[in-house]
Amino acid sequence: MTLRLHGRPVPIIGTARIYVCGITPYGTTHLGHAATFVWIDVLARLLRHTGVEVEVCRNITDVDDDMLEHARRQHDDWRMLAARQTYRFEDDMRQLRVGTPTFEPQAHVYVDEVVALAQALLAAGVAYDRNGSVYQRGAAVAERAGLDRDAALALIAAQGGRAEDLRDDPLDAPVWQRSAEGEPSWPSPWGAGRPGWHSECAAMALATLGPGIDVHGGGADLAFPHHAFESAQAEDATGVRPFARSWLHVGTVTVGGEKMAKSTGNLVLVHELLDDAWPPGAIRLLLIDRPWASSWDYREEDLASAAERLDRLWSRAGTPATDPAGEQAAVDALLDDLDVRRALDIAEEAGGHTLRSVGGLLGLF
Numbered sequence: 001m002t003l004r005l006h007g008r009p010v011p012i013i014g015t016a017r018i019y020v021c022g023i024t025p026y027g028t029t030h031l032g033h034a035a036t037f038v039w040i041d042v043l044a045r046l047l048r049h050t051g052v053e054v055e056v057c058r059n060i061t062d063v064d065d066d067m068l069e070h071a072r073r074q075h076d077d078w079r080m081l082a083a084r085q086t087y088r089f090e091d092d093m094r095q096l097r098v099g100t101p102t103f104e105p106q107a108h109v110y111v112d113e114v115v116a117l118a119q120a121l122l123a124a125g126v127a128y129d130r131n132g133s134v135y136q137r138g139a140a141v142a143e144r145a146g147l148d149r150d151a152a153l154a155l156i157a158a159q160g161g162r163a164e165d166l167r168d169d170p171l172d173a174p175v176w177q178r179s180a181e182g183e184p185s186w187p188s189p190w191g192a193g194r195p196g197w198h199s200e201c202a203a204m205a206l207a208t209l210g211p212g213i214d215v216h217g218g219g220a221d222l223a224f225p226h227h228a229f230e231s232a233q234a235e236d237a238t239g240v241r242p243f244a245r246s247w248l249h250v251g252t253v254t255v256g257g258e259k260m261a262k263s264t265g266n267l268v269l270v271h272e273l274l275d276d277a278w279p280p281g282a283i284r285l286l287l288i289d290r291p292w293a294s295s296w297d298y299r300e301e302d303l304a305s306a307a308e309r310l311d312r313l314w315s316r317a318g319t320p321a322t323d324p325a326g327e328q329a330a331v332d333a334l335l336d337d338l339d340v341r342r343a344l345d346i347a348e349e350a351g352g353h354t355l356r357s358v359g360g361l362l363g364l365f
Helices: 031-049 065-073 078-095 107-123 139-144 149-159 197-209 220-238 270-275 280-288 300-317 324-335 340-350 352-361
Strands: 016-023 054-060 127-130 133-136 173-178 193-195 213-219 244-250 253-255
Touching (some): 016 031, 016 078, 016 197, 016 220, 031 054, 031 078, 031 280, 031 324, 054 197, 078 270, 107 173, 173 220, 197 213, 197 220, 220 244, 280 300, 300 340, 324 340, 324 352
Parallel strands (some): 016 213
Antiparallel strands (some): 127 133, 133 173
16 A cells, blocks of 8 residues: 555655644644644554554744744743743644654754754855855755746745845845844854754754655645755755655645735634634544645634534444445545545445544544
8 A cells, every 4th residue: 555645656665754844833823734734644644554654753943033023022032932832732733633743853952953954055065154144045946946036036035034135146045044133042153143944944854854754744835935945955965865755735724815824813723713612623624624735715614514524424433334345445545645535435434433443543533
């Protein structure tokens, strides 16, 4: 039984290594983020169900331009903010039945690894230092991503973050950046500073899972620039290509047609839905009862429909029916690009033990 993603086989030899870009710990946890982590959990559960050992790394980006700015505006200590929000996030994940990852590195703990990564990129000739910062040359990264210059610059601008005036090219990305006044800083060969966003993920992934991973997950909005620069850094530093054999870019969640995001403030938070007595299983079902790569618009009536369907699934699961062929057909559907909708339809029709098994595999029961 071989997993297929994007219609391509992803054979696993030995342990499956999965990396997923985790939270920036403030404003946690909205449905857009939760969708990514629930889908990664479905993938990990499925692989384990087929007998594969799985290692999952889900990072915490606790040194970040936006988070530091948020802490400053709130007159809060960035470390305390990160600790509180990480606790809330992990509680949200527990209630949504998302398994504990094998590794959960925090960016501030992996500063030495980012320094080593920056040194490797300088030695490889794909980065340069300017006045206490180290920048990765980005033109080739955009080209490898299939983007022309204008499109790449537009996506980088939309990402936000601190303006970088010392770069040779606006496409270049900070691997290590000199800290602004009041920001946390660590010593480095280029002076006191802090990691860049892309290099944090590259360093944490390399340090925990090694130079190559089987599946890399994250929101679709991270494909460029974040994932493109992260993977380019890992590949240029190690010489191992590709860094990720496959990608799970989970579709964007919108509200009224607008992307759910901290910058717009249109967040639907998991803990608020739970406080309103929505069942965790219904929230999880809402997130996965659709193609994983498709964008979708959140509506409360759809959550109500998910809760109603979950009740029907529980009723069908209580029957004494047994259908081994149906159970295998449902697992085969999941192995075919994580087709949850088809797997659930098969299991619901079979009912009984088959539905209990598939529902458990999906974390619904």
